Amino acid sequence: MSARTLFDKLWDSHVVHVEPDGTALLYIDRQLVHEVTSPQAFEGMKMNGRKPWRLASLLATPDHNIPTADRDKGIADPVSRTQVETLDANCAEFGITEFGMNDPRQGIVHVIGPEQGFTQPGMTIVCGDSHTSTHGAFGALAFGIGTSEVEHVLATQCLWQKKAKTMQVRVEGELKFGVTAKDIALAVIGRIGTAGGTGYAVEFAGSAIRALSMEGRMTLCNMAIEAGARAGMVAVDEKTVAYMRGRPYAPKGEQFEQAATYWRSLVSDAGAAFDAVLELDAAGIKPQVTWGTSPEMVVPVDGRVPDPAHAPNAVKKSDWERALAYMGLSANTPIDQINVDKVFIGSCTNSRIEDLREAAKVASWAVAQNRKVAGNVKLAMVVPGSGLVKAQAEAEGLDKLFTAAGFEWRDPGCSMCLAMNADRLEPGERCASTSNRNFEGRQGQGGRTHLVSPAMAAAAAVFGHFVDIRVLANEVMQ
Amino acid sequence: MKPFTRLDGLVAPLDRANVDTDAIIPKQFLKSIKRSGFGPYAFDEWRYLDHGEPGMDCSARPLNPDFVLNQARYQGASVLLARENFGCGSSREHAPWALEDYGFRAIIAPSFADIFFNNCFKNGVLPIVLKAEIVDKLFRETADAEGYRLTVDLAAQTVTTPSGEAFAFDVDPERKHRLLNGLDDISLTLKFTDQIQAYEARRKGEAPWLFA
Numbered sequence A: 001m002s003a004r005t006l007f008d009k010l011w012d013s014h015v016v017h018v019e020p021d022g023t024a025l026l027y028i029d030r031q032l033v034h035e036v037t038s039p040q041a042f043e044g045m046k047m048n049g050r051k052p053w054r055l056a057s058l059l060a061t062p063d064h065n066i067p068t069a070d071r072d073k074g075i076a077d078p079v080s081r082t083q084v085e086t087l088d089a090n091c092a093e094f095g096i097t098e099f100g101m102n103d104p105r106q107g108i109v110h111v112i113g114p115e116q117g118f119t120q121p122g123m124t125i126v127c128g129d130s131h132t133s134t135h136g137a138f139g140a141l142a143f144g145i146g147t148s149e150v151e152h153v154l155a156t157q158c159l160w161q162k163k164a165k166t167m168q169v170r171v172e173g174e175l176k177f178g179v180t181a182k183d184i185a186l187a188v189i190g191r192i193g194t195a196g197g198t199g200y201a202v203e204f205a206g207s208a209i210r211a212l213s214m215e216g217r218m219t220l221c222n223m224a225i226e227a228g229a230r231a232g233m234v235a236v237d238e239k240t241v242a243y244m245r246g247r248p249y250a251p252k253g254e255q256f257e258q259a260a261t262y263w264r265s266l267v268s269d270a271g272a273a274f275d276a277v278l279e280l281d282a283a284g285i286k287p288q289v290t291w292g293t294s295p296e297m298v299v300p301v302d303g304r305v306p307d308p309a310h311a312p313n314a315v316k317k318s319d320w321e322r323a324l325a326y327m328g329l330s331a332n333t334p335i336d337q338i339n340v341d342k343v344f345i346g347s348c349t350n351s352r353i354e355d356l357r358e359a360a361k362v363a364s365w366a367v368a369q370n371r372k373v374a375g376n377v378k379l380a381m382v383v384p385g386s387g388l389v390k391a392q393a394e395a396e397g398l399d400k401l402f403t404a405a406g407f408e409w410r411d412p413g414c415s416m417c418l419a420m421n422a423d424r425l426e427p428g429e430r431c432a433s434t435s436n437r438n439f440e441g442r443q444g445q446g447g448r449t450h451l452v453s454p455a456m457a458a459a460a461a462v463f464g465h466f467v468d469i470r471v472l473a474n475e476v477m478q
Numbered sequence B: 001m002k003p004f005t006r007l008d009g010l011v012a013p014l015d016r017a018n019v020d021t022d023a024i025i026p027k028q029f030l031k032s033i034k035r036s037g038f039g040p041y042a043f044d045e046w047r048y049l050d051h052g053e054p055g056m057d058c059s060a061r062p063l064n065p066d067f068v069l070n071q072a073r074y075q076g077a078s079v080l081l082a083r084e085n086f087g088c089g090s091s092r093e094h095a096p097w098a099l100e101d102y103g104f105r106a107i108i109a110p111s112f113a114d115i116f117f118n119n120c121f122k123n124g125v126l127p128i129v130l131k132a133e134i135v136d137k138l139f140r141e142t143a144d145a146e147g148y149r150l151t152v153d154l155a156a157q158t159v160t161t162p163s164g165e166a167f168a169f170d171v172d173p174e175r176k177h178r179l180l181n182g183l184d185d186i187s188l189t190l191k192f193t194d195q196i197q198a199y200e201a202r203r204k205g206e207a208p209w210l211f212a
């Protein structure tokens, strides 16, 4: 057989049937379910008297609407509450495993899937959520779907798919101190644009990717969708296998070794051809800060807000002008002179233990320096990705460091990543956020979002404006 | 699903690139557990001057006079003309639900985001990719002629202007067939039950842990 890419292998092993036009019926191994995109799918199932095809393939948790404080008081907003209760009722009715709001394992779907070992290499994984690409970090084919397809997978365990083209994003060399997977993701999007990956399944490869932890790989694959890619993925290596060992849903004993042997085959063969290749030099990537209303509107922290007069074309020029007006920024402002009103550390991009550790280093440094969250910052919140991440962070004392430095320590959920719960920006407020989307109104109507890495967000909280984490790195990131 | 065959519709232009799903339907409306009724909230933050919340009576809300879809000449439009990467962002099917409920049955753009493109087909909305130059031309013609209409013929795969100029577009044969006939995906797939079960049996032998 000719050399195949990782994507080819994942695809080939899941094809149930192919139509003459190439559309394939693809078998889906796992579906994660949350409260926002599932009610209408369950309703459809009930209307047609259908049952889920395979219950063990499903895992549900509420995350988008969940309060991050005073959870014992329940959900105040009646509409949010109904949506979460609807998920509970649907899971109970259909017999689906759900980590409910007060389950210690509850969290953002994309955090709990890997954490539980429910996400495994070699699988096809879907969820009614675009950031399902996260799970590709395990050498899985994972992508977001709409509600009709949620229902389709519930009922048939399959999806109709056209095979995507393949792109390899190769990042070679070593990242500089203070530069993270988030910065690689933003740098790639800045390079190819938010539509640059459209129609592609992207494999991240190269020595800088191999050097990333599983958490870092998840951050990177999570953002693949912001480049328009259908899926992001990283080949399996020993880090992947080690991460899987001992997870609640991972295979056990002899079966684990059998699985691991298979998993190790989930790499692109030498000489496998990609439809497109993008190469980046890791050493050249600086900490990134978005300045506009699309993740492609991004510059290094030592840069300036761009000038629409220098936009490459007329459509971009008017986009940039509109973005600057929305963001309340003037062209040529140095990034490190932009003050922030709020700081959000969390979301399925950056709410795992490693992310919190990075941010906590800044908090710890601030405490040692007798500094706190800056006076102009109204709220700096840290929202762990799951109950288990929260417990782990507390066991390491990270919560104490955060609170001592003036950050708020919250309960797990999506929170201010999209502000469906009570956590949001007010009109005109500016936020340093570790989330993934800086669209208009994303974190609250009129809110202004700047996407950054966890350490960059924490540093912005302490200084009240963006700072180059590399300048602090020697002191802080010990 | 409503079939889509042929549409002769008034065209409304939305002249911005990268229109994201948060703009098409802001998140507060995603709290609904229903599939319908999103039309009045389509483009909510651009369309109204006040802040929208689910359940609001939109007929009493202050319209933003600067938002193009609020102009009298575009009322009743069923063809949306858009720029590149339309529908980027989240997987929310509420976006095509809102556009369909608003009255759009066809969207023409130089490119679409993947998941949104897919979701449209499930809801009787036809996303049409035309070359950027053609889309440019359609934007100009729409601006120049009030009441500008386009005819979309799915069977023939053409978009025809009032002057009779026709542009061909691509569509997957499978999707076209389903849309033309308004077929329900799930019942079609369930015809493959034997193949799905055979796949499972084989896969269980190769990778038993997947089914544990």
Ligand code: SF4
Residues within 6 Å of the ligand: A063, A064, A108, A109, A110, A129, A131, A347, A348, A349, A413, A414, A417, A418, A435, A436
């Ligand atoms: S954290 Fe944000 S991006 Fe991730 S699933 Fe939740 S809302 Fe979506």
